[in-house]
Amino acid sequence: MHSYDTIYDVIVVGAGHAGCEAALAAARMGCSTLMLTINLDAIALMSCNPAIGGLAKGHLVKEIDALGGEMARNIDATGIQFRVLNTRKGPAVRASRAQADKQLYRLRMKRVLEQQDNLHLKQGEVTALYREGDELKGVDTRSGIRFMGRTVIVTTGTFMRGLIHIGLTNYPGGRAGDLPSVGLSDQFRTLGFEVGRLKTGTPARLDSRTIDFTRLETQHGDNPPQPFSYSTERITMRQVPCHIAYTNPRSHEIIRSGLDRSPLYSGVIEGVGPRYCPSIEDKVVRFPDKERHQTFIEPEGLETVEVYPSGMSTSLPIDIQIPFYRSMEGLERVEIMRPAYAIEYDYVDPIQLHATLETKLIRNLYHAGQINGTSGYEEAAGQGLMAGINAALRVQGNPPLVLDRSEAYIGVMIDDLVTLGTKEPYRMFTSRAEYRLLLREDNADLRLREKGHSIGLVPEELYVGFLRKQEMILAEQMRIAQTRLSLNEQEMAFLEEHDLADIQRGTSLEQLLKRPEITYAELSLFDDVSRETRTDVREQVEIQIKYHGYIERQKEQIERARGLEHARLPEELDYFSINGLTTEVREKMQRYRPDTLGQASRIPGVTPAAISVISIALKANSWKTLKGCE
Amino acid sequence: MxxxxxxxxxxxxxxxxxxxxxxxxxxxxxxxxxxxxxxxxxxxxxxxxxxxxxxxxxxxxxxxxxxxxxxxxxxxxxxxxxxxxxxxxxxxxxxxxxxxxxxxxxxxxxxxxxxxxxxxxxxxxxxxxxxxxxxxxxxxxxxxLAFAQSQREGLLSARLKEITDSLRNALALIEAFIDFPEEDLDETALNRIDSLVQSAHNSLGELLESFAHGKVIRDGISVLLAGKPNVGKSSLLNALTLEQRAIVSHIPGTTRDVIEEIINIDGLPVRIIDSAGIRESRDEIEQEGIRRSLEKLALADLVLFLVDGSAPLDTNDRDLLQAISGKQFVTVVNKSDLPSVVGDNELPGQTEIVHISSKIGSGIDQLRNVIFKKFVSDGVMSSRDHVAVTTVRHRDILVRALAGLAGFCSRLSSGVSGELLAIDLRDSLSAIGEITGETTPDTILDIIFSSFCIGK
Missing domain, CATH: 3.30.1360.120 (Probable tRNA modification gtpase trme; domain 1)
Known part of the structure; x- marks a missing residue:
């Protein structure tokens, strides 16, 4: 093995959505960073759907942006349809989603990486971690070069022992067209990691020239398109629509006729698939009464005829795939350009990680993305960013950055993963966040900019703009609390019309805005100044007031939980030596090894009484140590 | 903390x-x-x-x-x-x-x-x-966790499970429409939310009522001692409780108020209610006592129909038998220490007959055994009605849960958005979870994925 002469601060293994954020974060924080990928032409490739965002995922993207990550800017620059979902619901559950031009997306990300100071990109397949004694020193590659690094972030996606299935045919691959990563997961097993197997799938890519779009419903994006990033002024890409098609009973018949050759139903696939992203055969088998299933035909880019039929992934053989896709109205003549397939891959149970994403077994080794059992570009990017940040902070000798469940979806996700582990591909949902009303897309900057800036990821000019916005929000909040209504006749008439006749002279604008019958925009009738307020400022002021009661309630809950969240459990704590715990609790604590009492309280079966007992034992420990009478 | x-x-x-x-x-x-x-x-x-x-x-x-x-x-x-x-x-x-x-x-x-x-x-x-x-x-x-307790709590948990299942289903509906706006979900499903929460609300209300009115076994399965005056009800109560609590005398009508005592039969808490002897009476105070007895009769889970085995049955006995005919009862023939003049064939045939003497304490163990078996057979309490909220802690929790649901219902009808409704439901669910020890968001996802075809 030839040792390369540079010692990097951070080595990132993989260049998917996790790897890109990890490498950029580390390099931007001033660490000399090496990114290693099996294929330099596949950086930030969207292996599955050509879209970013959606419910809870849009939230993740905005949080990544607020902290100084790249994903939001990348989709803003390459997105070809933008929509805000759930506009009929409240701001907490509104979310952004965009279709990407898949090739432009990866090319732009590659360019950003290439132009980043401190960051080096090299092609190479990592086959093993290199250790001296117990100490992690770098990585070995298939081509015989050893790279030395102080920290290593592994983001292997679906590549570790990847196995592609099309019908009963299967062959090793990390993604259609790419080689798998072999060797690394075997080493993980040898090192004592629990390695499991997951499965996911992707639909066929279809030739849009063979689809009759006149017979499909058209779905346009929002006009004007709203960007993801706080630093994007407007979307300049040409915008295109998606189309909606449906399966029918005949499609389902075709699917059923191929089930005997499904790797899923014949038991060839052992990996666990995601319940929220079932293959079409899963849908047909599990919901036999449903007469049709919807699919969005999503463009893969502006300059390609390839389109992606969402929700139509399958691992059935190609001779079933062809008649199946052609059974849909408007798709009778459709040509498949790339077949659908399922892929199985190794993941490392994330229960073996600290909340910093550093592994508990090997110091200075971090895992991010699908290796942790997640699915989704946004989930991967969020973890990649945090792993990059924490590796950099480690190298710099600074304390780690861990986001709380009450601060960010990223915090919820990582806490879920490291506290409970996962047995199926983990995806973010807003329902996973207990403080959902506080974790909104619209306030991701208010929640996280400060943090991003303090670790050196958010550049000064963006930070100054953010401070300005914060001041304006405060000023406007004060102003409407102090401005009182004088009420002329026209205004009184308006109030009466809106069932607000009880509002009297001298009531503050804030009081008025608290009423559900009125919006901030309508304040302009009573108040000239409000017309001038910037949209993003007005949005915050309005939400703060409208959600006030709920926000306070959630803040109280956070306050109550704080003690537990901050009580750290020492790594060497032996739960079998603590009197008063049931065997079940002891075994769970020993297996999950939570870092804090808060995490412990979220483990199913660990009761409040057990938490009390452990907290007593904790006090006793520190007390013993203090007195020196161990 | x-x-x-x-x-x-x-x-x-x-x-x-x-x-x-x-x-x-x-x-x-x-x-x-x-x-x-x-x-x-x-x-x-x-x-x-x-x-x-x-x-x-x-x-x-x-x-x-x-x-x-x-x-x-x-x-x-x-x-x-x-x-x-x-x-x-x-x-x-x-x-x-x-x-x-x-x-x-x-x-x-x-x-x-x-x-x-x-x-x-x-x-x-x-x-x-x-x-x-x-x-x-x-x-x-x-x-x-000993036997009787676990039975009671098991039944309470079963009722709470029905309630949480309804609430979780309602929450899953709300969450599905929040998290999957692009799925082709059947919006008519939303109409079920109201009825799901209403039924949970009602069940919770009933459970709380069980605490407030003692209908069920907060303080024991209620067993009413019924019999004409001076048949030995108070003596039996004393024999069962081994304690002189009721006033015992041979003057008919001594017990004018209702006296309750909790006894423990193999871990099953049983509330024995001694009542004023039921008979025609002109004494106003005693009449009040009788009125209360009849009220208690309606609420009792089991009646011990007490007759004096040493004297022939009379119209008072038969009237009383008439009054309790709709209830679950056991016939207890007292004064077995005296020569018996009442044959078993004169007594109602559909239930057990136990011969006792509260004076010398014979037959008491057998009676305790019969009472126990009335409620517990094969280790399972027989009646759903006996589910009860038994502790102040549980009551406090259920009051909180109920308040959450009341808030939910009023907000639902005023058209509040789903993510806010979900907060009320989650509060109620996590309150109930303090009794049952479970609530994880993942169970909601389980319900969503099993009831809706989700996936793009």
């Missing part, structure tokens, strides 16, 4: 002993003392002195019990905080009521081991002591 607030708990084993002690610890102990305890004479409570007085409801001042109180100011107390102890009569019900009064006066129900934890954290006891006390608490918890 709530180290600063004031906690309360029953310090004596439940259901036994002549005296019950309720202990309160925390900075509000003396305030609570002044609102639930009215001592004789003027002035407040000096520390470390025992006072005699009345224990009252802090809200309306109504009498709960007469008893003793002692306030131990910090740091000379078990927890090194201000501690109040209230000593009252040891009946199951009274102790719960006194605790309830303390909670209403502002204390929080303590968690298991919390007094000990405070004592330890404040340096009052060392770790060894704390650990041994925790062991004790745990072993007591194990005991509480």
């Amino acid at each position: 709530y180290l600063e607030d004031t906690i309360a708990a029953i310090a004596t084993p439940v259901g036994c002993g002549g005296i019950g002690i309720i202990r309160v610890s925390g900075s509000d102990a003396s305030i609570i003392a002044s609102s639930v305890f009215v001592k004789q004479g003027n002035g407040g409570l000096d520390s470390h002195r025992f006072y005699y007085g009345r224990i009252v409801d802090p809200l309306d001042g109504s009498l709960i019990d007469e008893g003793m109180a002692v306030l131990m100011s910090a740091p000379r107390s078990y927890t090194r905080e201000d501690v109040l102890e209230l000593h009252c009569h040891g009946g199951y019900l009274i102790v719960q009521r006194v605790l309830d009064a303390c909670l209403r006066a502002g204390a929080r129900l303590s968690e298991a081991g919390e007094f000990t934890r405070r004592a330890f954290l404040n340096g009052r006891i060392d770790l060894c002591q704390a650990e041994s006390i925790i062991d004790l608490i745990n072993s007591r918890t194990d005991m509480s």
Whole structure:
């Protein structure tokens, strides 16, 4: 093995959505960073759907942006349809989603990486971690070069022992067209990691020239398109629509006729698939009464005829795939350009990680993305960013950055993963966040900019703009609390019309805005100044007031939980030596090894009484140590 | 952890002993003392002195019990905080009521081991002591899993499970429409939310009612002693409880009020209700007693139909038999120490007949056994009606859950958005989870994925 002469601060293994954020974060924080990928032409490739965002995922993207990550800017620059979902619901559950031009997306990300100071990109397949004694020193590659690094972030996606299935045919691959990563997961097993197997799938890519779009419903994006990033002024890409098609009973018949050759139903696939992203055969088998299933035909880019039929992934053989896709109205003549397939891959149970994403077994080794059992570009990017940040902070000798469940979806996700582990591909949902009303897309900057800036990821000019916005929000909040209504006749008439006749002279604008019958925009009738307020400022002021009661309630809950969240459990704590715990609790604590009492309280079966007992034992420990009478 | 607030708990084993002690610890102990305890004479409570007085409801001042109180100011107390102890009569019900009064006066129900934890954290006891006390608490918890208790709690959990299932289904519907706006979901499913929550709301209300009215076994399965005057009801009560509580005399009509006593039959709490002898009476006070007896008859889970085996059956017996014909009953032939003149063929044939003598104590064990078997067969309590909320803690929790649901229903009808409705449901679910020990968001996802075809 030839040792390369540079010692990097951070080595990132993989260049998917996790790897890109990890490498950029580390390099931007001033660490000399090496990114290693099996294929330099596949950086930030969207292996599955050509879209970013959606419910809870849009939230993740905005949080990544607020902290100084790249994903939001990348989709803003390459997105070809933008929509805000759930506009009929409240701001907490509104979310952004965009279709990407898949090739432009990866090319732009590659360019950003290439132009980043401190960051080096090299092609190479990592086959093993290199250790001296117990100490992690770098990585070995298939081509015989050893790279030395102080920290290593592994983001292997679906590549570790990847196995592609099309019908009963299967062959090793990390993604259609790419080689798998072999060797690394075997080493993980040898090192004592629990390695499991997951499965996911992707639909066929279809030739849009063979689809009759006149017979499909058209779905346009929002006009004007709203960007993801706080630093994007407007979307300049040409915008295109998606189309909606449906399966029918005949499609389902075709699917059923191929089930005997499904790797899923014949038991060839052992990996666990995601319940929220079932293959079409899963849908047909599990919901036999449903007469049709919807699919969005999503463009893969502006300059390609390839389109992606969402929700139509399958691992059935190609001779079933062809008649199946052609059974849909408007798709009778459709040509498949790339077949659908399922892929199985190794993941490392994330229960073996600290909340910093550093592994508990090997110091200075971090895992991010699908290796942790997640699915989704946004989930991967969020973890990649945090792993990059924490590796950099480690190298710099600074304390780690861990986001709380009450601060960010990223915090919820990582806490879920490291506290409970996962047995199926983990995806973010807003329902996973207990403080959902506080974790909104619209306030991701208010929640996280400060943090991003303090670790050196958010550049000064963006930070100054953010401070300005914060001041304006405060000023406007004060102003409407102090401005009182004088009420002329026209205004009184308006109030009466809106069932607000009880509002009297001298009531503050804030009081008025608290009423559900009125919006901030309508304040302009009573108040000239409000017309001038910037949209993003007005949005915050309005939400703060409208959600006030709920926000306070959630803040109280956070306050109550704080003690537990901050009580750290020492790594060497032996739960079998603590009197008063049931065997079940002891075994769970020993297996999950939570870092804090808060995490412990979220483990199913660990009761409040057990938490009390452990907290007593904790006090006793520190007390013993203090007195020196161990 | 709530180290600063004031906690309360029953310090004596439940259901036994002549005296019950309720202990309160925390900075509000003396305030609570002044609102639930009215001592004789003027002035407040000096520390470390025992006072005699009345224990009252802090809200309306109504009498709960007469008893003793002692306030131990910090740091000379078990927890090194201000501690109040209230000593009252040891009946199951009274102790719960006194605790309830303390909670209403502002204390929080303590968690298991919390007094000990405070004592330890404040340096009052060392770790060894704390650990041994925790062991004790745990072993007591194990005991509480003993047969009858587990049956009761099992049934309560089963009812709560029905309720949480409804709520989870409702929540899953709401969440599905929040998290999957692009799926082709059937919007008519949303109409089910209202009925799901309503049914949960009603069931919760019923459960709470079970606490409020004692219809079910908060304080034992209710067993009514019914029989004409002087047939020996009070003696039987005494024999069952081994304690002279009811006034026993041979003058018919001595028992004018309803007397209740809790007994423990192999772990099953049974509330035995002695009633005024039911007969035609011109005595007004006695008539009132009879009226109450008949009321109790309607509420009783089981009637012990008591006849005097040493005297022929008369119209009073037959009238009474008529009155209880719709109830579940056991015929008890008393005075088996005297020559029998009543043949079994003269007695109703559809139920067991037990011969006893409360005077010499014969047949009592057999009777206890018969009562037990009426409710527990093959280890399962037979009637759904016997599910009950039995503790103040459970009641507090269910009140919170119910409040959440009431909020939910009013917000649902005023068209509030799903993510806000979900908060009310989650609060209620997590409250109930404090009893059942479960609520994880993942169960909601399970329901969503099993009831909707989701996936793009």
